[in-house]
Amino acid sequence: MYKLLLCLRYLRTRYIALACIVSVMLGVATMIVVNSVMAGFSTEMRDRLHNFLADIVIESRGTAGIPNVDEQLRRVQECAGQYIAAMTPSIEVPGMVTFTDPYSRESYTLPIEIHGIDPEGKAAVGPLKDYLDSYNAIVEDGVVVRPALRSSDVPLGWELTPQGQEHYELVQERKRMFLDEASQSGAFPPVMDRTTESIPDDPVFDSVDATESGDTLDAPGDPGTVLTDATGDKDAAAEQSPEMMFEDYKLPVGSTASEPARIYIGEGLVSFFVKNQQTGRQQKVMMVEPGDDVIVSTITAQTPPEVTKFQATVVDSFHSGMSEIDSRIVLMNIKALQQNRGMHLDDAITSIHIRLKDYADAEKALAALEQAFPPGQVTIRTWEEKQGLLLSAVEVETAILNVLLFLIIAVAGFGILAIFYMIVVEKTRDIGILKSLGASSSGVMSIFLSYGLALGVVGSSAGVMLGLLFVHYINEIEDLLSWLTGRKVFDEKIYYFFEIPTSISPWMVISVALGAIAIAVLASILPARRAAALHPVRALRFE
């Protein structure tokens, strides 16, 4: 009884104990916040990866692919049909994309992965419409700067939007003019582009405002204005031959495809962010937009492969929220890719994406598929296995972070140890008195153990509450911090999230709280043992 009473009294009268409670509280709160945010990020990231990848992916070993798509699909359906909700064939090959930045007029060639897809099929295994820009409004800092161009019930396809079509025609018109002029005079043609419009004013250009792009049509007629406007550019440009400079305007030679190549381009490949001087907002600037032509290079399916390049019209750009995907992948119509790679002869594909009815059946479906396909021809993996490296990196990161954060609580534990030691020394005489009154050593020990337990429990519960509150109001706190510091703490443009994603797992909260309590108790063991071992007479004589 005296144990409890003294423990409570010490708790109430020792303000130093408050320091222990606060340190435990902060440790627990930090761990909960960090874990929730990490879990939020990782769940969100997994979702996005998963959505783009479907559940199971069958891939051919080589880039030549496997022939007879219908035959393959039938085989899949036969062996694992009961698990499958949807599937779609696709061709996935490495390649390059070349485009010209309209602002710097520099030509970029970037490595990409070309996915030849059937849009409806792709949409059946993952949410493609959610990613395509034409189906979604563009929102900047919570302000809709452009409404969706297509309503969500418009079927997916490779058609341009009216705005894109207009832009496309404009580009074609310029191309014709340039080629005509170049062949007639050989003179350096006027640079006619969106460049005459000031970049800072309106980097989101033409397609947003069709009339504006219409105006630029007049510009090429008057080379003088343009040249004075862009004198700096003129010198640089003059050193290049027109062919070099406008190479991407020429039709690539040797394109055998009857199907015109059309692509959805990953937004990360062709965009960058600038700060709008007027609004102070980060604005996304697209270097390529629907209606533009780019050059796609890849390899043919034959052995050894040959490089092939062809012109492709950008129909749309997509944004999945994973920069891994958005700055690497170009989606293309599968027929055109087949033809350009020479795969149309045997109707070959390189992979099949499968969405399962229930992902819990993944193992069974995998086993069934492995039976049906001869080993060595294809690799069959779940999306998790395919993204194993990235996912495990995140897991390792979380684990390391947890270890580090637990060290914080351990530091709090050492604080408790030191403070308890102090209290034991301070209370030495009282311990002697208690023993002279007949208190046992274990009784004295339990005073300090329960003291530690009480500190742990109080600190943990306060920490849990603080942590949960913080997580709950994390976006408000972020706004406040942004406002205080004057700059965005959490930039959605960089992280692709409009809100900080969080996910609280009760198990995590409980284990963090229990861990902190355990540390507090552990830290009090040593001082408690010391108190218990005190010799009553020596304790009484202690001054």
Place this chain on the structure above:
Amino acid sequence: MNDIHRMTPPLISAEAISRSYLKGQHKVPVLRGAGLSAHRGEFVSVIGQSGSGKSTLLHVMGLLDSPDVGEVRLEGNRIDNLSAAARDQLRNHVFGFIFQFYHLLPELSLLENVMAPLMIRHSIIDFWRKRKATRDAALEMLEQVGLSHRVHHRPSELSGGEMQRGAIARALIGKPEILLADEPTGNLDAETGRDIMELLNRLNQEQQLTIVMVTHDEAIAAQAHRTVRLQQGQIQRVLHEEAA
């Protein structure tokens, strides 16, 4: 000394106690075969110079310290070699301590201090069941020592005499058989010292409480039935004896 006392074993007896302390490398003997006994209802006082080992003897008798050589007996049964748990029990049930510096627990109120031995004796549940009775007993004890008006004060808010009376109340609440008092008046003025002595005498007479009291004031020691002197680690001679 009374004849009856010679026939029965004394209530408490310390026989040929030797105790030495290590001071650095040197072994400094404090007690060298000191023996002291008290019969039930007897009031014995021990006097001696400062540092002669009076407190040490008292601690050994009260099982707070253990002798190097010698035995402590309670009604003839050896108790100094019992297990730690048994000695804790004896301290709680049989002995009551009063210290020169009162030694009240500063975090507890006077009432709680007085109840402390009973809190230690009983488990939480037992204590909770008996809390009313315990409280009443403590209040009555405080009444006896004349502190009814200071029940909820903290020790720091009490005077020295009040604290010592509180300590006496605490020593008595567990209904001990032997009261061991280590210079109970040492830090008090003569007047207050007299009050305390009066209280002890009354307890001794009315409740037949056995008291062993250490002091260096011969006048105070003279109020006991019997006074012994501790010198050079031994009980030197009986200074005075009076028939009970």
